[in-house]
Amino acid sequence: MSKLLRDIPVERQIAKHMQWFERKREQGQRQLQSTRPSVPPQLGPYLSISRELASGGNELAQCLAEKLGWPLFDREIIEAIAEKSHVREELVAQFDEHVRSAFDTYLQNLYTGRIFDSSKYYYNLSQVLLGIVQYGHAVILGRGANFILPAESGLRVRVVAPLELRMRKMMREQNLSEKHALQQLLAHDHEQEAFFQHYFHSKPDDPRAYDIVINTGSVSLEYASTILLQLLAAKNPKP
Secondary structure (H helix, E strand, C coil): CHHHHHHHCCCHHHHHHHHHHHHHHHHHHHHCCCCCCCCCCCCEEEEEEEEEECCCHHHHHHHHHHHHCCEEEEHHHHHHHHHHCCCCCHHHHHHHHCCCCCCHHHHHHHHCCCCCCCHHHHHHHHHHHHHHHHCCCCCECCCCHHCCHHHHHHHEEEEEEEHHHHHHHHHHCCCCCCCHHHHHHHHHHHHHHHEEEEEECCCCHHHHHHCCEEEECCHHHHHHHHHHHHHHHHHCCCC
């Protein structure tokens, strides 16, 4: 069993919510009076990082997780979806921040003998993300978490950088030519835009979907982390 599912029993948390609503309904029917009514669990706080490829978003997420002492959820989300869906992680990864055609999905399911498509991916993704924020104090990387999770419970960040800087970073870190680095960046940007449009009917560069957009071409990662920590504390003034 993956570490995430051991730490975040999603089904149990959902059951607690349902039991709470049922109790409240029964209390209303019986007209019971209570001086301290029960309340549902608080969500968050969380910090979601959406990023352009090679913009420094991964490094910023790691930096913030270390400073906050919060776990960083990235690959662990794929592991949890795979375990909940009883499919291989490799299959989930093909839907993770990607859009697959119905024909490709049909062939994959025919080959694996498993029924897994974009709707199952999105449903389980939502369940896993909501399970994370029920415990709170988490940094979540990508997966459109800013569209799925309640905005008031966390800080939603978008990290961008000029194409030239992203290309140089790709060339340096992956030993790519300028042509190949540019091709990978443009292909990834296209896939990300398709993913956001398919699942959320929005574009990744829509500033209204975030609390703040950080341009690492103008702001260092260290300064960006300081700004975000202050914003997180101001938006979620909880111990």
